[in-house]
Amino acid sequence: MFSLHDVVVAIDDARPLDGITLDLPGRGVTVILGASGSGKSTLLRLLNRLEVPTSGTVRFHGRDLDEIDPLALRRQVGMVFQRPTLFPGTVRDNLRVARPDADDATLERMLERVGLPVALLDRVGDDLSGGEAQRACLARTLITEPEVLLMDEVTSSLDPRASQLLEERTQQLAGAGEVPVVWVTHDLDQAVRLDPEPIVLTQGRLADAEERAAFLAGIPDRTTQDEGAS
Numbered sequence: 001m002f003s004l005h006d007v008v009v010a011i012d013d014a015r016p017l018d019g020i021t022l023d024l025p026g027r028g029v030t031v032i033l034g035a036s037g038s039g040k041s042t043l044l045r046l047l048n049r050l051e052v053p054t055s056g057t058v059r060f061h062g063r064d065l066d067e068i069d070p071l072a073l074r075r076q077v078g079m080v081f082q083r084p085t086l087f088p089g090t091v092r093d094n095l096r097v098a099r100p101d102a103d104d105a106t107l108e109r110m111l112e113r114v115g116l117p118v119a120l121l122d123r124v125g126d127d128l129s130g131g132e133a134q135r136a137c138l139a140r141t142l143i144t145e146p147e148v149l150l151m152d153e154v155t156s157s158l159d160p161r162a163s164q165l166l167e168e169r170t171q172q173l174a175g176a177g178e179v180p181v182v183w184v185t186h187d188l189d190q191a192v193r194l195d196p197e198p199i200v201l202t203q204g205r206l207a208d209a210e211e212r213a214a215f216l217a218g219i220p221d222r223t224t225q226d227e228g229a230s
């Protein structure tokens with residue numbers, strides 16, 4: 001689905017990505033794993049043009065992202081962020097911001113897809129728990145019918161139970177072939193639960209075989225300041 005060739009992102013003196021060549025499949029859950037500062041978010045943000053490469057190419061279905069209108073791209077490539085951020089108003093209002101023409105049956109179906117009771121449609125965002133709010137954000141992204149979902153450390157502000165529910169729901173969506181997911185995390189246990197063959201980044205590049213094996217064995221990445229593989 002995505003194809004990156006020798007991608008570098010350089011910002012001032014930092015080099016968040018330093019020569020990434022990689023294909024991301026259009027099915028299931030693909031995990032990008034790495035310590036803090038290894039470049040995971042930058043890589044994810046490239047995929048919907050929240051970030052642009054300094055050099056190299058990023059293709060989506062074979063087309064250079066440069067050639068695709070960013071707004072059209074963002075409708076096809078949905079993103080859920082680390083912190084659940086709902087707009088003021090009810091969950092219904094939030095879903096209608098994303099898709100103003102959605103009828104009630106569509107709104108209810110979206111909540112069911114993310115495992116939330118339909119009664120939540122009329123609750124205001126501020127009254128939801130963190131886990132409910134994050135799944136409402138997922139519903140708001142899904143209602144635009146993206147071809148792929150990008151999920152950036154989406155469980156990091158959630159408690160273990162809420163994290164588990166979100167993981168399970170994501171696996172169901174991706175496993176049923178509804179929407180492929182690219183999932184970024186620094187959490188080794190979570191990574192291998194979701195994808196037995198995660199992509200491992202270190203210092204802005206793909207880990208080599210030795211670094212990858214060490215990271216997956218739970219040996220902290222000493223090249224990056226971090227709590228690392230937990």
Ligand SMILES: Nc1ncnc2c1ncn2[C@@H]1O[C@H](COP(=O)(O)OP(=O)(O)OP(=O)(O)O)[C@@H](O)[C@H]1O
Binds near residue numbers: 014036037043
């Ligand atoms: N706009 C920017 N300006 C300067 N440096 C940046 C910028 N964006 C990212 N970086 C640096 O690039 C490196 C990679 O950042 P990135 O956020 O992609 O890492 P990450 O693996 O997602 O980290 P985390 O898990 O902590 O979010 C970091 O050292 C970061 O400080």
